[in-house]
Amino acid sequence: MRYLFYPGCSAESSALEYKTSTLAVLETLGAEVEELKDWTCCGASVASTMSDLLGVVLPARNLALAEQAGNGREVLTVCSACYTNFRRTAAAIASQPRLLDTINQALEVEGLTYHGTAQARHLLDVLANDFGPEAIAAHVQRPLTGLTVAPYYGCQTVRPYSPFDDGQRPTSMLGVLEALGVTVHRHNREASCCGTSLLTTKPQVGFQMVGTILEASSPADCIVTVCPMCHFNLDSYQDKVSQLVGRPLRIPVLFLPQLMGLAFGLPESALMFKRHVVSVSPALARLS
């Protein structure tokens, strides 16, 4: 398996532990991963809010780079917002015949052309479908027996452009989690919204959204997620959310590749648990 890796801005800074653990886990699984050179921001939720064209040109710039470097390799993204922007751009090009021309007129100033062939894949899709539970189980050195995990997919991992899972009742994480030996706590907020930028712009509304997810997950020892934005929101604001709901909510939030790395026996330097706001120690203590 060979991929061109697009980390995205968050995985380069606030979610560096996500990038590091992803690369370590993929290496263990035997994947060949090369970082896309000269990548730029996908536009987040901002570019398309500024202008329709900017909202497709910024993702297309990276897809054009991927075609250049590619040999047919797909772009691997770990951020659900980047993923949605890449897939949204591809969908827009497919439904608007003249759009690709206009995008390429813009990309001219960067010396790039997008042909509409490079496609983005989400890490969860790659883990669940390119590798699958059996291949993952084969690398488990330390089954995570005794640990109860609440899966959290968030929104844009599974909707609306994701072809690999159900947009409202996703299940793709289940096989991966079971392969690690954990007990899965299913709940009804697995694909609810983490609040994204509302935590900054309308915090009271955002805290409520985070609160419903933390409460639904609270019977578990930890939450597992696959998006840097979701992770930041769920991990960083638990004090403020506890104040709002009037009872203490404290639950560690792990990235899926961190949990996998734990089962694969990878060192702390690859997993970087110390970077989390909510300590993961109580969850790790559950492991025999």
Place this chain on the structure above:
Amino acid sequence: MATSEVINLTAVKRDPTFVERLTPAGELLNRCIQCGTCSASCPSAHAMDLTPRQMWRLAKLGFQDEVLHSKAIWLCSLCYTCHVRCPRGIPLTETIVKLKQLALQEGIGEWRESTAFYRAFADVMRRYGRTKEIEFMVRYFLASNPLSALGYAGLGLRLLGRGKAHLELPSLGGEGRLDRLFERVAELEGQR
């Protein structure tokens, strides 16, 4: 949420062509049957001044000002739940993005804590080609409400302590990494 009130349709300024500007839904909005699935699905509808269902009805009737000045559009977190559940197949979430875009273009100033977010983010993206989280947040708080930054001071220090945030001096001079691409896009959009 707005309580019910009688609106005299002939007395209010309306633009019946408003719906045509609301891509990607556009004319598809005329398919809306006011079933309210969008409102029932929306995780922030409870905090909105117009519920999504009310918003789409007003948009369809051409109440441009009511919709573009609403707080509701800035409460959409792009979760796409209404989008995938709409029984009429209307691409609602991306049409809200268009409403935000129009409100920004018209310089609507009521919801500065939201509009400043998009402007600050776009500026940082254009300058560096990538998001610099700390510089973006500083620019955002300066442009919206510097005092509200105090509420984030504790978290900010904790993030710095754990290496999740880094302090860097901003680079202010010279050409931004994506200046030319942003300018070319603006040029092309002007032509259309």
